[in-house]
Amino acid sequence: MAQNFSDENPRSLLAEICIAASNDLQISYTIVLLVMNALLSIIASLGNTLTLFALQKESALHPPSKLLFRCLALTDLLNGCISQPLYILYLVSLLTKHQDWRGDLCLYSATFDQITTNTLCLVSLLTSTAISIDRLLALNLGLRYRQVVTFKRTSLVLLFLWVVSIGSVSSSYPMLDYNKAEMFVGAAMCVSSLAISSFCYAKIVWKIRQHQRRVKINGGINNHGTLCTDSVALNNARYKKTVSSVLWIQLTLTICYLPIIVTIGLVSSKAPTSALYAAWGIAVTLVYLNSSLNPFLYCWKINEIRAAVKGIVSLLFPF
Numbered sequence: 001m002a003q004n005f006s007d008e009n010p011r012s013l014l015a016e017i018c019i020a021a022s023n024d025l026q027i028s029y030t031i032v033l034l035v036m037n038a039l040l041s042i043i044a045s046l047g048n049t050l051t052l053f054a055l056q057k058e059s060a061l062h063p064p065s066k067l068l069f070r071c072l073a074l075t076d077l078l079n080g081c082i083s084q085p086l087y088i089l090y091l092v093s094l095l096t097k098h099q100d101w102r103g104d105l106c107l108y109s110a111t112f113d114q115i116t117t118n119t120l121c122l123v124s125l126l127t128s129t130a131i132s133i134d135r136l137l138a139l140n141l142g143l144r145y146r147q148v149v150t151f152k153r154t155s156l157v158l159l160f161l162w163v164v165s166i167g168s169v170s171s172s173y174p175m176l177d178y179n180k181a182e183m184f185v186g187a188a189m190c191v192s193s194l195a196i197s198s199f200c201y202a203k204i205v206w207k208i209r210q211h212q213r214r215v216k217i218n219g220g221i222n223n224h225g226t227l228c229t230d231s232v233a234l235n236n237a238r239y240k241k242t243v244s245s246v247l248w249i250q251l252t253l254t255i256c257y258l259p260i261i262v263t264i265g266l267v268s269s270k271a272p273t274s275a276l277y278a279a280w281g282i283a284v285t286l287v288y289l290n291s292s293l294n295p296f297l298y299c300w301k302i303n304e305i306r307a308a309v310k311g312i313v314s315l316l317f318p319f
Helices: 001-006 014-024 027-057 063-095 099-149 153-170 180-215 230-268 274-301 303-316
Strands: none
Touching: 027 063, 027 274, 027 303, 063 099, 063 153, 063 274, 099 153, 099 180, 099 274, 153 230, 180 230, 230 274, 274 303
8 A cells, every 4th residue: 555655646755754664664663752752742732831821921021022932832832732643643653554544644644744843843943033033132222122122013023924934834735745845945944044043142142241341341331321220230130031041942942953954954865764764753753842841941941931830830739
Protein backbone atom coordinates (compact mmCIF):
# COMPACT_ATOMS: atom_id res chain seq x y z
CA MET A 1 0.00 0.00 0.00
CA ALA A 2 2.82 2.42 0.85
CA GLN A 3 4.53 1.78 -2.49
CA ASN A 4 1.30 2.31 -4.44
CA PHE A 5 0.73 5.51 -2.52
CA SER A 6 4.16 6.78 -3.52
CA ASP A 7 3.36 6.10 -7.17
CA GLU A 8 0.15 8.11 -6.94
CA ASN A 9 1.93 11.14 -5.55
CA PRO A 10 5.63 10.79 -6.38
CA ARG A 11 6.54 14.37 -5.54
CA SER A 12 5.11 14.35 -2.02
CA LEU A 13 7.95 14.70 0.46
CA LEU A 14 5.72 13.65 3.35
CA ALA A 15 4.79 10.47 1.48
CA GLU A 16 8.49 9.71 1.01
CA ILE A 17 9.18 10.28 4.70
CA CYS A 18 6.26 8.03 5.67
CA ILE A 19 7.55 5.28 3.39
CA ALA A 20 11.12 5.59 4.67
CA ALA A 21 9.93 5.50 8.27
CA SER A 22 7.55 2.60 7.68
CA ASN A 23 10.03 0.45 5.78
CA ASP A 24 12.76 0.79 8.38
CA LEU A 25 10.75 1.39 11.53
CA GLN A 26 12.52 1.52 14.87
CA ILE A 27 9.76 0.54 17.26
CA SER A 28 11.39 1.57 20.54
CA TYR A 29 12.50 4.94 19.13
CA THR A 30 9.02 5.72 17.84
CA ILE A 31 7.43 4.73 21.16
CA VAL A 32 9.81 7.05 23.03
CA LEU A 33 8.87 9.92 20.71
CA LEU A 34 5.19 9.13 21.15
CA VAL A 35 5.37 9.12 24.96
CA MET A 36 7.49 12.29 25.07
CA ASN A 37 5.14 14.18 22.76
CA ALA A 38 2.08 13.01 24.69
CA LEU A 39 3.55 14.39 27.93
CA LEU A 40 4.70 17.61 26.26
CA SER A 41 1.25 18.08 24.72
CA ILE A 42 -0.39 17.90 28.16
CA ILE A 43 2.18 20.27 29.69
CA ALA A 44 1.86 22.78 26.83
CA SER A 45 -1.94 22.72 26.96
CA LEU A 46 -2.22 23.16 30.73
CA GLY A 47 0.73 25.53 31.10
CA ASN A 48 -0.31 27.93 28.35
CA THR A 49 -3.95 27.87 29.48
CA LEU A 50 -2.78 29.03 32.91
CA THR A 51 -0.55 31.63 31.26
CA LEU A 52 -3.43 33.07 29.25
CA PHE A 53 -5.61 33.35 32.37
CA ALA A 54 -2.69 34.93 34.26
CA LEU A 55 -2.12 37.48 31.48
CA GLN A 56 -5.82 38.29 31.53
CA LYS A 57 -5.60 39.14 35.26
CA GLU A 58 -2.18 40.83 35.10
CA SER A 59 -2.37 44.63 34.73
CA ALA A 60 1.20 45.87 35.18
CA LEU A 61 2.27 45.17 31.60
CA HIS A 62 1.59 47.75 28.90
CA PRO A 63 -1.56 46.47 27.05
CA PRO A 64 0.16 46.16 23.62
CA SER A 65 3.06 44.23 25.18
CA LYS A 66 0.61 42.00 27.05
CA LEU A 67 -1.23 41.36 23.77
CA LEU A 68 2.01 40.17 22.16
CA PHE A 69 2.66 37.77 25.05
CA ARG A 70 -0.94 36.51 24.83
CA CYS A 71 -0.51 35.81 21.12
CA LEU A 72 2.69 33.88 21.84
CA ALA A 73 0.96 31.86 24.57
CA LEU A 74 -2.01 31.20 22.26
CA THR A 75 0.19 29.73 19.52
CA ASP A 76 1.88 27.52 22.11
CA LEU A 77 -1.53 26.40 23.39
CA LEU A 78 -2.73 25.54 19.87
CA ASN A 79 0.48 23.63 19.26
CA GLY A 80 -0.20 21.54 22.36
CA CYS A 81 -3.92 21.03 21.63
CA ILE A 82 -3.91 20.55 17.83
CA SER A 83 -0.51 20.15 16.17
CA GLN A 84 1.08 17.81 18.68
CA PRO A 85 -1.89 15.39 18.82
CA LEU A 86 -1.71 15.20 15.01
CA TYR A 87 1.97 14.35 15.28
CA ILE A 88 1.16 11.71 17.87
CA LEU A 89 -1.39 10.27 15.43
CA TYR A 90 1.35 10.17 12.79
CA LEU A 91 3.60 8.21 15.18
CA VAL A 92 0.73 5.83 15.93
CA SER A 93 0.34 5.23 12.19
CA LEU A 94 3.96 4.08 12.04
CA LEU A 95 3.37 1.57 14.85
CA THR A 96 0.13 0.06 13.59
CA LYS A 97 0.15 -3.28 11.79
CA HIS A 98 -2.77 -2.49 9.50
CA GLN A 99 -1.00 -2.16 6.17
CA ASP A 100 -4.16 -1.37 4.18
CA TRP A 101 -4.73 2.05 5.75
CA ARG A 102 -1.43 2.89 7.41
CA GLY A 103 -0.09 4.80 4.39
CA ASP A 104 -3.11 7.10 4.17
CA LEU A 105 -3.19 7.71 7.93
CA CYS A 106 0.53 8.45 7.93
CA LEU A 107 0.30 10.86 5.02
CA TYR A 108 -2.75 12.82 6.13
CA SER A 109 -1.79 13.05 9.80
CA ALA A 110 1.72 14.18 8.81
CA THR A 111 0.35 16.63 6.24
CA PHE A 112 -2.14 18.34 8.55
CA ASP A 113 0.42 18.27 11.36
CA GLN A 114 2.87 20.09 9.12
CA ILE A 115 0.26 22.63 8.03
CA THR A 116 -0.80 23.52 11.56
CA THR A 117 2.69 23.31 13.06
CA ASN A 118 4.31 25.43 10.35
CA THR A 119 1.56 28.04 10.59
CA LEU A 120 1.70 28.28 14.39
CA CYS A 121 5.50 28.20 14.51
CA LEU A 122 5.74 30.93 11.90
CA VAL A 123 3.30 33.04 13.93
CA SER A 124 5.40 32.36 17.05
CA LEU A 125 8.61 33.39 15.31
CA LEU A 126 7.08 36.56 13.87
CA THR A 127 5.45 37.42 17.20
CA SER A 128 8.74 36.90 18.99
CA THR A 129 10.36 39.21 16.44
CA ALA A 130 7.58 41.75 17.04
CA ILE A 131 8.28 41.57 20.80
CA SER A 132 11.97 42.31 20.21
CA ILE A 133 11.06 45.28 17.99
CA ASP A 134 8.58 46.43 20.66
CA ARG A 135 11.33 46.43 23.30
CA LEU A 136 13.67 48.36 21.00
CA LEU A 137 10.95 50.93 20.30
CA ALA A 138 10.33 51.30 24.05
CA LEU A 139 14.00 52.16 24.48
CA ASN A 140 14.29 54.49 21.50
CA LEU A 141 10.99 56.35 21.81
CA GLY A 142 11.03 56.91 25.56
CA LEU A 143 7.94 58.86 26.66
CA ARG A 144 6.52 58.75 23.10
CA TYR A 145 6.39 54.92 23.22
CA ARG A 146 2.86 54.71 24.65
CA GLN A 147 1.59 57.16 22.04
CA VAL A 148 3.16 55.33 19.10
CA VAL A 149 2.70 51.70 20.19
CA THR A 150 -1.03 51.45 20.85
CA PHE A 151 -3.30 48.46 21.41
CA LYS A 152 -5.09 49.01 18.09
CA ARG A 153 -1.88 49.19 16.07
CA THR A 154 -0.47 46.13 17.80
CA SER A 155 -3.71 44.23 17.08
CA LEU A 156 -3.44 45.14 13.39
CA VAL A 157 0.18 44.01 13.29
CA LEU A 158 -0.71 40.65 14.86
CA LEU A 159 -3.62 40.20 12.44
CA PHE A 160 -1.22 40.87 9.58
CA LEU A 161 1.26 38.30 10.97
CA TRP A 162 -1.48 35.65 11.18
CA VAL A 163 -2.65 36.38 7.61
CA VAL A 164 0.91 36.24 6.26
CA SER A 165 1.64 32.97 8.11
CA ILE A 166 -1.57 31.26 7.03
CA GLY A 167 -1.16 32.47 3.45
CA SER A 168 2.50 31.42 3.23
CA VAL A 169 1.88 27.93 4.60
CA SER A 170 -1.35 27.37 2.66
CA SER A 171 0.36 28.21 -0.64
CA SER A 172 2.91 25.49 0.11
CA TYR A 173 0.32 22.72 0.14
CA PRO A 174 -1.48 22.58 -3.22
CA MET A 175 -3.40 19.29 -3.37
CA LEU A 176 -1.66 18.23 -0.14
CA ASP A 177 1.70 18.19 -1.95
CA TYR A 178 4.78 19.24 -0.03
CA ASN A 179 7.18 21.29 -2.15
CA LYS A 180 10.87 21.14 -1.22
CA ALA A 181 11.65 24.58 -2.64
CA GLU A 182 8.96 26.13 -0.47
CA MET A 183 10.40 24.31 2.54
CA PHE A 184 13.67 26.09 1.86
CA VAL A 185 11.84 29.43 1.62
CA GLY A 186 10.16 28.70 4.97
CA ALA A 187 13.53 27.95 6.55
CA ALA A 188 14.89 31.22 5.12
CA MET A 189 11.97 33.11 6.71
CA CYS A 190 12.75 31.50 10.06
CA VAL A 191 16.42 32.44 9.83
CA SER A 192 15.51 36.01 8.85
CA SER A 193 13.13 36.32 11.80
CA LEU A 194 15.77 35.07 14.24
CA ALA A 195 18.36 37.41 12.70
CA ILE A 196 16.09 40.46 13.13
CA SER A 197 15.39 39.54 16.76
CA SER A 198 19.10 39.05 17.45
CA PHE A 199 19.87 42.46 15.90
CA CYS A 200 17.21 44.15 18.05
CA TYR A 201 18.52 42.64 21.27
CA ALA A 202 22.12 43.43 20.36
CA LYS A 203 21.06 47.03 19.70
CA ILE A 204 19.22 47.16 23.03
CA VAL A 205 22.23 45.87 24.99
CA TRP A 206 24.54 48.32 23.20
CA LYS A 207 22.28 51.31 23.88
CA ILE A 208 21.79 50.37 27.55
CA ARG A 209 25.54 50.06 28.11
CA GLN A 210 26.15 53.31 26.25
CA HIS A 211 23.57 55.07 28.43
CA GLN A 212 25.09 53.64 31.62
CA ARG A 213 28.56 54.86 30.62
CA ARG A 214 27.29 58.37 29.89
CA VAL A 215 25.41 58.59 33.19
CA LYS A 216 28.50 57.40 35.07
CA ILE A 217 30.79 59.85 33.30
CA ASN A 218 28.38 62.79 33.77
CA GLY A 219 27.90 62.07 37.46
CA GLY A 220 24.28 60.88 37.35
CA ILE A 221 23.14 63.17 34.55
CA ASN A 222 21.33 61.37 31.73
CA ASN A 223 21.41 62.04 27.98
CA HIS A 224 18.77 64.80 28.27
CA GLY A 225 20.78 66.78 30.80
CA THR A 226 18.54 65.96 33.79
CA LEU A 227 19.39 64.24 37.03
CA CYS A 228 18.54 60.52 37.20
CA THR A 229 15.97 60.24 40.00
CA ASP A 230 14.91 57.12 41.87
CA SER A 231 11.77 56.82 39.70
CA VAL A 232 13.86 56.96 36.52
CA ALA A 233 16.24 54.35 37.91
CA LEU A 234 13.24 52.18 38.83
CA ASN A 235 11.82 52.45 35.30
CA ASN A 236 15.21 51.56 33.84
CA ALA A 237 15.48 48.54 36.13
CA ARG A 238 11.95 47.43 35.19
CA TYR A 239 12.78 47.80 31.49
CA LYS A 240 15.97 45.77 31.87
CA LYS A 241 14.05 43.03 33.66
CA THR A 242 11.48 42.88 30.86
CA VAL A 243 14.23 42.72 28.26
CA SER A 244 15.91 39.95 30.24
CA SER A 245 12.63 38.00 30.29
CA VAL A 246 11.96 38.23 26.56
CA LEU A 247 15.63 37.55 25.83
CA TRP A 248 15.35 34.22 27.66
CA ILE A 249 12.20 33.42 25.68
CA GLN A 250 13.98 34.31 22.42
CA LEU A 251 17.05 32.26 23.35
CA THR A 252 14.93 29.20 24.16
CA LEU A 253 13.00 29.60 20.91
CA THR A 254 16.25 29.84 18.92
CA ILE A 255 17.72 26.71 20.51
CA CYS A 256 14.52 24.73 19.93
CA TYR A 257 14.01 25.92 16.33
CA LEU A 258 17.54 25.72 14.91
CA PRO A 259 17.54 21.88 14.65
CA ILE A 260 14.35 21.87 12.55
CA ILE A 261 15.79 24.57 10.27
CA VAL A 262 18.90 22.45 9.70
CA THR A 263 16.79 19.33 9.20
CA ILE A 264 14.60 21.12 6.65
CA GLY A 265 17.75 21.96 4.72
CA LEU A 266 18.81 18.31 4.75
CA VAL A 267 15.35 17.09 3.74
CA SER A 268 15.27 19.58 0.88
CA SER A 269 18.55 18.30 -0.55
CA LYS A 270 18.56 14.56 0.25
CA ALA A 271 16.27 11.58 -0.17
CA PRO A 272 14.52 10.58 3.08
CA THR A 273 16.26 7.80 5.01
CA SER A 274 15.73 6.17 8.40
CA ALA A 275 18.47 8.39 9.86
CA LEU A 276 16.81 11.50 8.45
CA TYR A 277 13.47 10.31 9.84
CA ALA A 278 15.10 9.99 13.28
CA ALA A 279 16.59 13.49 13.02
CA TRP A 280 13.25 14.89 11.86
CA GLY A 281 11.46 13.31 14.84
CA ILE A 282 13.92 14.82 17.33
CA ALA A 283 13.79 18.24 15.66
CA VAL A 284 9.97 18.31 15.63
CA THR A 285 9.86 17.27 19.29
CA LEU A 286 12.23 20.13 20.18
CA VAL A 287 9.87 22.58 18.48
CA TYR A 288 7.01 21.25 20.60
CA LEU A 289 9.27 21.37 23.66
CA ASN A 290 9.49 25.14 23.22
CA SER A 291 5.71 25.41 23.65
CA SER A 292 6.00 23.52 26.95
CA LEU A 293 8.95 25.52 28.25
CA ASN A 294 7.53 29.00 27.66
CA PRO A 295 4.99 28.90 30.55
CA PHE A 296 7.82 28.02 32.96
CA LEU A 297 9.90 30.90 31.56
CA TYR A 298 6.99 33.31 32.05
CA CYS A 299 6.60 32.24 35.68
CA TRP A 300 10.35 32.29 36.32
CA LYS A 301 11.18 35.67 34.78
CA ILE A 302 7.94 37.72 35.12
CA ASN A 303 6.89 38.19 38.75
CA GLU A 304 3.39 39.41 37.92
CA ILE A 305 2.59 36.31 35.85
CA ARG A 306 4.08 34.04 38.52
CA ALA A 307 1.89 35.63 41.19
CA ALA A 308 -1.20 35.36 38.98
CA VAL A 309 -0.52 31.69 38.20
CA LYS A 310 -0.05 30.94 41.90
CA GLY A 311 -3.37 32.61 42.61
CA ILE A 312 -5.16 30.56 39.95
CA VAL A 313 -3.60 27.29 41.15
CA SER A 314 -4.51 28.07 44.77
CA LEU A 315 -8.13 28.61 43.71
CA LEU A 316 -8.22 25.35 41.77
CA PHE A 317 -6.45 23.31 44.45
CA PRO A 318 -7.18 24.94 47.85
CA PHE A 319 -5.18 22.48 49.92
